[in-house]
Amino acid sequence: MKRPALRNGGVSHWWHQLGGPGPRRPSLPGDRDVDVCIVGAGYTGLWTAFYLKQLRPSLTVVVLEREFAGYGASGRNGGWLTAALPGSAAVLGRGPGGPSAVTCLAAHLRQQVDEVIAVCRAHGVDADIVKGGELRVATGPAQLQRLRSDWSGRAPDDADQWLDADELAARVRIAGGSGAIWSPHCARLHPAKLVRGLAALVQRQGVSVFETTPATSIAPGSVVTPYGTVRAGTVLRCTEGFTAEVPGQRRAWVPMNSSMIVTAPLPDRAWREIGWDGAEVIGDEAHVYMYAQRTADGRIAIGGRGVPYRFGSRIRGDGATAARTVDELTATLHRLWPTTRDVAVEHAWSGVLGVPRDWSATVSFDPRTRTGFAGGYVGHGVVSSALAGRTLADLATGRDTERTALPWVDRRVRQWEPEPLRWLGIRGLYAAYRLADRIEARNGRTSVVARAADVISRKP
Template sequence: MKRGEISFWLTHPGAPTAPPTQTLARDIDCDVAIVGGGLSGLWVAWALAQVRPELSVAVLEAECLGFGASGRNGGWMSAKQVGVRRALARGAGGAKAVTDMQDRLASACNEVVDILGADEIDARRGGWTQLARSASELRRAENYVAESRRWGLDESSIRMMSAEETYERIHASGIVGAIHSPHNYCVDPVKMVFRLASLAIDAGAAVYTGARVTNIEPGQLTVGPHRVKASQIVVATEGYTAAQPGQRRRMLPLNSSMLVTEPLTQDQWARVGWDHHDGVSATAHTYFHSERTPDGRIAIGGRGRPYRFGSRTDRNGMTDEATVRSLMQVIEDLFPGLGARPAHAWCGVIGVTRDWSPFLDYDSAGQVLRMGGYAGQGLTASYLAGLAAADLLTGRKSFLSTSAWVRPVPRRWEPEPLRWIGANGFYLAYSLADRLEALSRSDRTSRIARIADKIAAR
């Protein structure tokens, strides 16, 4: 079994070939410099070419395309709510701005597939299904759907399924019900990044890899011995933002781990019954997400080791044995006796703001735009954020440039060691809450989890 090596999507024998990029070997000038060559940065580059094709755009990626969360994620592109509604509703647009953006998410998924091409990114539409496997999980699921109704989502967008209907979609053990939404595609993350990079390059953007930005000033970036002068700068570094000078507490690099199994046999898949292309997750506090890959594997993700002291990040996705055992135990718990075997495990970081919600913060005086904070919903959110960023940079007033996501960077995270204690302590609390709820027949959410939610501002 492999561990690390960035991700399965990037390194398996059938992985796609990256489009040709450039090496920064001299000082350059450009109209817009974008720090970060993940989905956010690439969508900004592509979107700028659609509205102002005459602008010169340089994308500066510290590693290789697909190195960060954009190439390590679980492959869900859904219309799930991005951010915390009540936090976003505090903005000038209020609740209406939140519901308007929420409505935009479903069409965004389809637009991305139309732009990139379903076959190019292995896009499979099946929706997402969130399993409930205890009385307390079922009640939380019902409350989630009820809250979604209050925020304007009708039956066609999200609904409850009975245990019987859920079992028809997936033969997981202990099902008592589920949430289902039709708005989700499962995709190959690296194919998505590479395809978008190709389109951005074809549209005129210069994409540099191995171009680590070490200093950001208004109008100028430092990349090794070279200077990049730009009229405008976009910082789209998500979970790696904390590595920048003065930004250590802006975004929490929350760890997320992934595992793919060896391909299952036809008999094994018959037992699993996962015939639709649903992304499948849980209503437990210690959340997992999963999909069936085109080559017949189970890909599953969870938290693993939640946070490293000092906002440090992993080394090329290396995971520990405990995380592998934990993710395999989830599969065994869902499908007892299945006999699945692990093939490749890795991890990465997602960028989380203190209020768990996205932002586009544009300093028009300094001509610097900072963006991110999708907290795990980046495949869809990065597209809309990229369009919004292009409108902000070019002075275009639009629905997206005035949306609920356009707001100042939220307040900073707590200093160490409080940050480490809190991030890891919350995960332990949620794990304990799950164990207590499993032993109880009550439909009430554990008090431990309720307190943790309140402190975490979730």
């Protein structure tokens, strides 16, 4: 039987599966005066709008989006509703609260997983959510060593579980799988269904969402667009992976590229061989790691870094993915689940996520200028964006809560290096990690190349 041609780009499989984003919402029709203007209609911006209206229903809130709601990472990600920290515990623990503040942030992230599920259930947002937990899997001796080291440092009351090779295989059979850590604080979801549902939800709350409306200037009190100026008492920037394209923000966060492929639906015989009936999301312990989910319609969606960064922080918006990256992800898929060799890969796409210089997220608000921003989730943005939006709403409305005291609030982060140092450093870093993975596959020991790369990049 002839396999279908690979679809490459077109934003993502998630949007293609829904028939596209649908008719565009109107552009800003002219000047407006509002209480709050949010720039960016991804998860961060939409969750911020949602919680603002929950706290103060009378607020007039406008969300401006250059393309369409969910055009960026919110409609392209791996579909992990995970409580993983958006950054390094060591970095986030440098503030006044120290390690206990990081523990508090972790607890809020776990609670936010359930909060997102509850909001979706209460408001009829169907995003294929199944809380099956997360599996961090070791597929070689070096990965197993790192995983055991992490496990040995866990708190006694941690709800995570250690799985040996047989216990892992009872959940999902992965070639070479020698052990795993299972965490209950994660759910699988359909990214585009979630962002589409959120956009519709905030509109029902009375929020105005204007698409195809780029912000040409973002300043205290106003956001300028080609179609008019929004004058607002509060201005919040929620541009995440596209922040480098905002004037004056070129070196704030780099747009790190991540790529995905998705198979055709697997036949029943393949699923009988693989298992994976619990809808767990799965990641490995490689330095250039993979992340995967079993979709609601029986596919495997798997992602990884691909081409991590483009010179000058350039962004390829259509999601087209290099053939080499497609081949690498396909090889990983076939290595982990050999039965998929007979299943077509139907779609490949890419997107960008925001990465600060210290690899850790920030939520910030200046009460003097009434401006704020959130992002830099380093690939863990589905839950983090919801908690960040909730926190921004607290800050913007002057509320003093546990969330406003979390260690990612108002952190100061130095900028990335200018080009060509930025390009050389990031591309060299990932070249070193890829080399380290190849060395580890041969000798089974954690590579000194990876350790050196961590030190050189100052990555925590």
